[in-house]
Amino acid sequence: DAAPETRSFEADVAKLLHLMVHSVYSDKDVFLRELVSNAADACEKLRYEALSDARLGSGEPPRITIMLDPDARQISIEDNGIGMSEADMVDALGTIARSGTKAFMDRIAASQEAEGAQLIGQFGVGFYSAFMVADRVVVLSRRAGTETAARWASDGLGTYSVEQIDPVDAPAHGTRVLLHLKESASAYTERYNAERIIKAQSGHVPVPIVLREKPDAEGEQIADGAALWTKPRSEISKEDYTDFYRGVAGQFDEPALTLHYRAEGLHEYSVLAFVPGMKPFDLFDPDRHGRMKLYVRRVFITDEAQILPRYLRFVRGLVDSGDLPLNVSREMIQESPVLAAIQKGVANRVLSELDKLSQSDPDGYLGFWQNFGAVLKEGLYEDYGRRETLLGLARFRTTTSGTEWRSLKDYAASLKDNQTAIYYATGSDFDRLASSPQLEGFRARGLEVLLLTDQVDSFWVTGGLDYEGKPFKSVTQGLADLDLIAPSESETPAEPPSSEVGDFLAFAKDLLKDEVSDVRASQRLTQSAACLVAPEHGMDRQLEKLLAASGQ
Ligand code: ADP
Ligand code: MG
Numbered sequence: 001d002a003a004p005e006t007r008s009f010e011a012d013v014a015k016l017l018h019l020m021v022h023s024v025y026s027d028k029d030v031f032l033r034e035l036v037s038n039a040a041d042a043c044e045k046l047r048y049e050a051l052s053d054a055r056l057g058s059g060e061p062p063r064i065t066i067m068l069d070p071d072a073r074q075i076s077i078e079d080n081g082i083g084m085s086e087a088d089m090v091d092a093l094g095t096i097a098r099s100g101t102k103a104f105m106d107r108i109a110a111s112q113e114a115e116g117a118q119l120i121g122q123f124g125v126g127f128y129s130a131f132m133v134a135d136r137v138v139v140l141s142r143r144a145g146t147e148t149a150a151r152w153a154s155d156g157l158g159t160y161s162v163e164q165i166d167p168v169d170a171p172a173h174g175t176r177v178l179l180h181l182k183e184s185a186s187a188y189t190e191r192y193n194a195e196r197i198i199k200a201q202s203g204h205v206p207v208p209i210v211l212r213e214k215p216d217a218e219g220e221q222i223a224d225g226a227a228l229w230t231k232p233r234s235e236i237s238k239e240d241y242t243d244f245y246r247g248v249a250g251q252f253d254e255p256a257l258t259l260h261y262r263a264e265g266l267h268e269y270s271v272l273a274f275v276p277g278m279k280p281f282d283l284f285d286p287d288r289h290g291r292m293k294l295y296v297r298r299v300f301i302t303d304e305a306q307i308l309p310r311y312l313r314f315v316r317g318l319v320d321s322g323d324l325p326l327n328v329s330r331e332m333i334q335e336s337p338v339l340a341a342i343q344k345g346v347a348n349r350v351l352s353e354l355d356k357l358s359q360s361d362p363d364g365y366l367g368f369w370q371n372f373g374a375v376l377k378e379g380l381y382e383d384y385g386r387r388e389t390l391l392g393l394a395r396f397r398t399t400t401s402g403t404e405w406r407s408l409k410d411y412a413a414s415l416k417d418n419q420t421a422i423y424y425a426t427g428s429d430f431d432r433l434a435s436s437p438q439l440e441g442f443r444a445r446g447l448e449v450l451l452l453t454d455q456v457d458s459f460w461v462t463g464g465l466d467y468e469g470k471p472f473k474s475v476t477q478g479l480a481d482l483d484l485i486a487p488s489e490s491e492t493p494a495e496p497p498s499s500e501v502g503d504f505l506a507f508a509k510d511l512l513k514d515e516v517s518d519v520r521a522s523q524r525l526t527q528s529a530a531c532l533v534a535p536e537h538g539m540d541r542q543l544e545k546l547l548a549a550s551g552q
Contacts, residue, residue, distance in 0.1 A: 004151070004163035010095045012105055013128065017156045019108065020131040028185065030252070031129040032194075033201040035077040035177055037247060038127060039064045040205040042081025042175060044300035046144055049082065051299070051326055056144045058172055064205070065219060066198065067212040070189040073181045079207075080174040083143040086150035086162050093127060093139065093152055094160060104281050131156035133188060134179035140165070144173035195222055204228045204244040206298070227298050229272035229320060233260055245274045249291070249316035253277040256368050259317070259353055267341045273317030273350070279371050280314065288313055292346075294333070295320040302330045305339060308347055311379035314372045315350055351389050358393065366405055369395045373454070380460035391467050397430070399439055399449040406448075408467045416447055418484040421473035422466075424450035426457050437528035438475045444487035449475055476533050 009017065043062035050056045058080070065078045084092060096102055104125060130137050135155055142149040149170035154160035170176070187193050191213040198209060199222060208225035212218070228236065228244045245255045255274035262270045273292065282289075292307040293300060295318055307319055323338045333339055358365040369376075379390045395405040400414075411422060423442060427433035430453050442449050452461070461472050501521050508519045516532075525531060 004161035006159050006161050008159050012096045014158055016128050017131055020128055021156050028132045029197045031133050032197055034126055034129045036202040039077055039079035040207045042079050043207045045082040047299055062207045064207050065210045068189045069215050073186050075188050076176055076178040078176040083173050083175055084141040085143045086164055089150055089152045089162050130179055133181055133185035135182050136180035138178040140170045141175040142167055142170040142173050229270050251276050263345055268322040269342055270320045273315050291316050293318040296324045296326050305333055311376055314375055374456055377456045377460055381463045396450045412468050416485055422470045423473055423475050424452050425475045426452045437531040440525050440527050441482050445485045
């Protein structure tokens with residue numbers, strides 16, 4: 001055999017590993033969840049690929065075996081899943097492929113050490129979390145359907161080795177991850193500890209888990225691999241749901257909303273989905289991928305089916321269809337009318353559950369809105385058919401709301417006589433926006449103005465939407481029709497003589513002729529001397545700034 005090849009980790013991995021190795025994060029148990037979830041993923045991948053290629057796999061049922069070796073201070077996690085070739089290992093265990101992990105790295109780079117440690121706990125960091133507890137990790141693997149096996153090893157200090165090995169030393173197909181535990185982590189080799197952690201964190205992975213407390217001990221099944229979503233709701237506890245959520249979502253918080261139901265009728269499918277309690281790190285990745293998995297009769301098919309529209313990408317979970325054929329290819333699925341029906345049904349259900357939440361638990365709903373409102377608002381221009389539902393779900397801070405948030409229904413209920421539009425102002429900083437001179441004329445008249453500070457706001461407001469027949473109108477655009485509504489007495493500015501105003505306008509127009517297209521006397525100001533406005537049909541000022549910033 002050739003000597004193993006030594007390679008350096010990609011720079012980002014080295015950084016991440018440094019963080020793991022020196023981690024002060026106290027809840028190190030999460031490494032086990034990550035390795036078990038990889039093992040389960042590998043079993044599901046094999047189950048799927050074997051549907052179209054019967055030569056793959058040995059036909060034995062999928063299984064994850066966790067073996068403890070207290071004397072050697074080792075723990076190994078073995079699966080009989082798809083396995084990895086040597087090249088797969090270089091790709092998967094030497095780089096950071098996950099965009100979410102990249103986002104995590106950016107957050108780490110911008111944070112203090114102690115906060116960084118907390119971030120590990122909020123966010124699964126995958127395979128590399130093994131180095132929180134191990135000073136050496138060895139991976140033996142054999143890709144299903146191949147005759148060669150490979151070995152990967154590293155102490156997490158900058159390099160790793162890979163080599164081909166004799167297949168008899170590896171699992172028949174699948175992967176064994178062997179951890180040489182640090183002295184401080186020796187408790188993981190105690191049966192009681194390991195069993196408690198696995199049951200609590202991974203009790204609902206869809207693959208049975210067997211525990212062996214010593215190399216020569218019999219295995220004992222400690223989790224049955226039953227699909228939680230097929231059980232009746234009455235048999236599932238809140239803790240069961242939370243564990244499952246954490247596994248499927250890669251989140252470490254409590255879900256804000258749990259949806260578990262079975263659709264019957266023309267199409268039959270089960271849905272188990274969650275709205276996270278905290279923002280996932282990949283929420284604003286450019287690809288805006290959803291994270292809903294598609295199963296067909298309990299077989300995992302793909303997480304690329306785009307079951308939900310992109311503006312619902314914060315929803316995590318799965319749909320299990322009873323109608324799709326098992327051997328449907330991932331490409332065919334996209335064309336399937338069954339999928340189209342599922343997409344429509346699940347999106348409607350998510351939105352109606354959010355609406356229910358907004359009524360049954362307004363505070364809880366506001367928490368949701370503050371996390372995901374900016375994402376949901378993308379739907380206002382991407383999903384015209386559901387715009388009314390989405391406008392109904394939207395909450396706003398306004399010039400009259402104080403610290404509260406207002407719905408458009410609230411807004412509509414306090415319209416002034418003669419008010420023809422819903423007024424809004426956009427900006428990136430809330431306090432600056434709230435004190436903008438643009439708002440003075442509106443304040444003087446008691447007219448409520450929506451204060452919009454999310455990037456997405458500049459886009460949806462230009463989409464020609466209306467709410468109950470009232471168009472959205474920017475306070476910076478043209479002459480807001482303030483003439484029809486009288487300001488309250490105390491705010492009325494003293495009228496200067498009109499001849500002086502005329503002289504001043506002429507002077508200002510001449511002075512600024514290269515900068516602005518017009519200078520006008522206006523009703524919109526009460527305290528400030530002047531402000532900039534956009535033409536009636538021109539671009540909103542905030543959108544103009546955004547486009548300029550992006551070089552357009
Ligand atoms: P993720 O699971 O989100 O992709 P991880 O860091 O947990 O990220 O794992 C990285 C990659 O390593 C996986 O995507 C997979 O390709 C590979 N991998 C890890 N563990 C296994 C395993 N037990 N069997 C097969 N492949 C694995
Ligand atoms: Mg993983």
